[in-house]
Amino acid sequence: MTSVRSARITAIRLCFNLFRGEVNCISAICFLVLVFVFLSMVVSMKRTPTIMTSLEHARLNWKDLEKESENTILIEHEDGNVYIAFKMKDSAKIVKHLKTGIKDLKQSRDLMSETRHVFAENKFSNMKKVNNKTKGERKTGPDDRSLENGHSFPLTVSSHPYNINSKFVCKGVKELSFIVVVHSATTHFMRRSSIRETWANFKLFKRHSMRIVFILGKPEKDSTQALIEHESAVNKDIVQGNFIDSYRNLTHKGVLGLRWISEFCKQAEIIVKVDDDVFLNVFKLMEELESNFRNKTRQIWCPVRNKGTSQIQRKKGKWKIDESEFKNMTHFPVTYCNGFFTVITKDIIKEMYEAARVTPFFWVDDVYLFGLLPDKIKNVKHAPLMNLNLNEKDAIECFESKDKKCHLLVANAHSDGIMDKFWFSALQQYKTLAQKYSKDGLFV
Structure with a gap:
């Protein structure tokens, strides 16, 4: 919102003049450098928008935008760039669609970029090691083959x-x-x-x-x-x-x-x-x-x-x-x-x-x-x-047994509330050890 407030806003035919034919859509698209989607849901004018990104790859339907938006304005920025901003209704389906698409695209790009960065970093590191060897030692090892085959690193x-x-x-x-x-x-x-x-x-x-x-x-x-x-x-x-x-x-x-x-x-x-x-x-x-x-x-x-x-x-x-x-x-x-x-x-x-x-x-x-x-x-x-047990039922029977001591070191605790149940049972089963390793307040 900071960039919006800092811009010189030119009010040109608010609402939907763009879609009534007074401005040609094709001409408007030619000037479209960036499209911002503003979520009005719980967002005040002082909050940062949920999404603030380029929609250059999004398939926008102008009729849907006209139907689902409350207001449309042109924004002329100080650097001369012109933006079209749509304030969307709370019920706008296009917002949910675009938000999901943008997030998936961004995550995919971030992952690919990070992977390329790490691959390049490790490849450079390995090449340095290879180049530092004498000519007689420069043999292609398993790491070098992996790099040539395009494997990435964590x-x-x-x-x-x-x-x-x-x-x-x-x-x-x-x-x-x-x-x-x-x-x-x-x-x-x-x-x-x-x-x-x-x-x-x-x-x-x-x-x-x-x-x-x-x-x-x-x-x-x-x-x-x-x-x-x-x-x-x-x-x-x-x-x-x-x-x-x-x-x-x-x-x-x-x-x-x-x-x-x-x-x-x-x-x-x-x-x-x-x-x-x-x-x-x-x-x-x-x-x-x-x-x-x-x-x-x-x-x-x-x-x-x-x-x-x-x-x-x-x-x-x-x-x-x-x-x-x-x-x-x-x-x-x-x-x-x-x-x-x-x-x-x-x-x-x-x-x-x-x-x-x-x-x-x-x-x-x-x-x-x-x-x-x-x-x-x-x-x-x-x-x-x-003494490891991944069967939750058997483990709780072991810890709750009064006939013999349970010697389990770990147990599966997948179900809700089972962690607490194990804990209190272990406190009783291992009371002597618990008192040895715990502060006195645990047993008050």
Whole structure:
């Protein structure tokens, strides 16, 4: 609205003279440099418009514009440019249509632009490395072939990866036992709230310090983004990347997490990665930290999928892999993790992130993050984790059992309210450990 207020407005035949034949439509189109669509719905003259963009690719029907607009004005700007502005009715269908089309077009252009930027950046980096070698050493390696074949790299290795960055989550904590990185979907507000209020409420614990951060992409709806920004302002634990939050973009999300830790939480001794539908028995985790995880190097604990044992799906299904990827292979050639819960030593986080700069993108995040990247940096050990349960019903029966102690470290918590249920059951089952690691106020 600022540019509109600063313009010298020439009032020329308001309303619909343009469409009554007094001004030839074809002549008007020739002078049309930019068309702005103003949403009057809840928008006052002092607010920034919902959409302010060029509609040069939009197919506009002049009759629809005449029918659905309240007012039409010509605006002559100080630089000599002339604009036609339509103030649309609240019920205008064309606004919804254009808004969806513009958003999809913009997202597509942004994604393509960012991918080209990252591809060029990594190609230049690789070419520098090749050119620095002696002539006898200049052989085309796998990275060079991947670049020549047009493979891209994760968007989150680019210059501007963060849309929201809670960079102070770990600041001021000199000795941080572990950072929990939660991969969360944009609309899962209740899950994030439940996690904060239960097992990830770091204010409850003693002996070991922990922090939590939620990694998100960008939502489809502007209203969802507004809620996320409010959530971030209140909790200061959201990290959001500049990519659309979708299943095929989980690798971007994972690399963003690696980058954020290496830049803003270097002091964390152990990195715990979970999905937002996972309940973590944090008291058992702290016990494991003291007995098993501490003082280890170059290690990943997880549900391990050994090299050559996981079949590549080629025909159909959620994990269908194109024939051009892992060409002529029937099984994945690296050891990797089922990534819903992993524990990683801090010494390989930055290395894994740097490896993403030269490891061509693969959309199956478990294989890429916990297989291809560790394989690239070498000498990483995958160790199995026990006592994991993805059956929600069996897990709640285990935690609520009075006959025997439940030894589960993690459990699936997909249903509404189940996270709280697990938490209170764990407090009873692990009361001794809970009192050992929690502040006294938890049991008052």
